[in-house]
Amino acid sequence: MEFLTAAIVLGVFAFIVSLGAIIGWFEDLESDTGSQSNPNSQVQLAPQMGVRHRIYNKAISGEPISNGLWGATAGTVFTVLWYSFQVHPLIALAVASSFTTLVHISLAVSSHLGRTASVNIFKQPLYLDVVTSHLPLIASHGFIVSTALVALAYIFYNVFFSLEGLLGYPMPIPFLSFLLGIMAGAVGSSTGDIHYGAERQFQHFPFGEGVPSKNFGQITTKAEVGWRTSIDVTYFCAKYGGPMAGFCYALILLVDNLRLLIGNFTVILLSLITGLIILAALIGFNRYLEVWARKKFGPYA
Amino acid sequence: MIDVMLLVLFMIGLGGILVCVGVFLIPIGGAPAAMSTATGVATGCEMITMGAGVTGLFLAAAFYTKSLMFVIITAGVSSALMLAITMLFTNLIVIFGKGVPPAFATKERDPITGDPIKPYVTPGTVGHGVPTAPYLGGVLGSFLAGAGGALAFTAMYRFSSGATLAEFVGVLPQPAPQVAAMALSVITAVGLYLINANIAAYSIRGVIESWLDPKFSKLPRVIAACFSASILFGVLILLVSIGGVG
């Protein structure tokens, strides 16, 4: 193993993890800008409870599915330009992500308009300025997610064939970005969304207790100043939920690629053992955290 | 040839069962968990099972020549790590973002650690976060789900590249990966997740608290459904890739 190869492997490894952090972070903020996935059920329920709001209702689908579509679309357009027409990868990346943004905006518009029209019997008005003011934010976050997904897939694909399988995976680029998108959506919807759904969406209820089901639909409609829109939600979730989702996704990629590297440099058994040790450490840390939280917060009073 | 085909059918059927048991073991809270109203991971059954499962496919693809047992276990550990990290961050956000400790209301005490757990539950909810007992269930469940997906992936890849029985279970002597067959195998594995995770999701109505849940007793019937559905799926796999796909 030459020094130069080892240095390149480590550099690429660090780059993979940092791109992972960007994907998770922006994926979660994109879903908060428009309440996709689970917190969406409350936005949908609110007019039925007599709570009318100015929040964007972006019910495209579950996050893993929609992010898988962004990854698959951007990866396909990128491969068409880069592989079939030999366009420079950076230009192909920008064009691919721009086209994906068009698809993203279309689906975002149809879900807000469709869901609002379908709660017409509860007199929820359709505010067109909500649509126009949220779309740039949704599009920009989605653009960053699809760019990072395809960049990561491109790195995985090329590194596999140029470093003889030390890093990366032997799958076509659209497949890699598709699978990475599904993973990103699963992480974002199960970690970052809790910060929006449990805290920001029900902020006028006390901090430090779960949301009882009798409060369902009674979402917070007033912001720090004026009426709340989903832009205020993004502003709040960017401080904790989004970064944590990014951190989580980066950690998953770090552990997975670390095991791949160990398996390739030594024997595959060692990568298995490393995985089991990390798993035990995670279980231990979770237990410590649980005990610490119960001791610190005390029983419900 | 017949022996390899029977092995493929067996592997797909086993993969379906593993995915199904995996869904039952992963603590899934669905939409209520995102409001800290229920215990578990705050997303849908199929979503988290696929998210955890496809993580295993990456290593299954990278180690495509290694012996079958190693590929499956490595992929399973990958999925288990993915879900372990995700559940840990779920707890971090529930604890520091919402200010509630992980707890559930179905039992008085945590069956693994023996801690009293019910007093920490907010009235009107059934729990928050992922306490130790469901956490361990989730780690085991995602291991099984990841192994199931890797089984389908490897079965399709090796069958479509015409491996013999010894190459199937042992080391695959292939100098370079066949990218097209890899793509076909990913679609197969994703299809297996989509079918089995959804059948399991419909039977538990989208929410389950790992092995503590009373719905866990439904498992044998759902295993039967997933096994027969996967065998049907396996017949199609044989039809698509018999005689090689290159």
Place this chain on the structure above:
Amino acid sequence: MGHVTKGAPKKPTINPKYLAIIGVAVGLPGVYLGKFSPLIPAALAVPALVWAADAIRRIAGYGLGTGVPSIGNLAIGMGVLTALVGLRYEPALGVALAALWGIMYGVIIGRLKILEIPVFTRCITELSVGASVGLMALLSAAAGGYTVDFFQGRLMPMIFLTGFVVAVFWATSMTIFHPFNACLGPGEKQTRTLKLAVGVAGIDVTLAGISALGVAGLNPSIMTLEAAVGIIFLGAAVWIGGYYAFIKAAIKESASVMWTGFPEAKK
């Protein structure tokens, strides 16, 4: 993970039987006619996809216990391999297998009491066939039309090796479930949902056209550049047309539409 209203869906404006007949009668010949021009299957995939979106509407109205997307994904999971079998041997065989497998999945799920919905077996069969026909038409359009030795000669080296298949695969799933998921609610109307289904099917066709463009760049002998650009323009036209009709319908049927304003105070 939307809020699903319980109870049977309201009486539809367009009879689902007509949609089913149009979907199969138009989609399947479309696959065969691909040898004249790949534009034909691309255009004829749209009715099959709209039909599948209508089947989702009928089944998901009963309440599944989990999100609407799950049933669309189940459909694509069942449909994808039957579509590949169809493209490998004979497209008509693919449709027959999709129907047979759909019935068997429906019987398994119904008999083992996984999900007890009266129309489940019928709807799941329609979904399986619709997804299968749609995928076959779009994949054959992307690889220059269905001919002999299509699977080994064109599909694997052109669509699978490059990975273009995944965009069509996943966008078809999105086309099937997104219209109903986006229009979910007590005021859901069949005509509005199906207008959106046409629009999203346009996105799917556009993606097939982009894949066709990639194939044209790799091997001009099986796919001409003009035909690929033609599919993209066709898809874009369907996309824009469907969305235009949908947005007009949604704005007309909303409770009230205003450029800006505040909701009235809570009772």
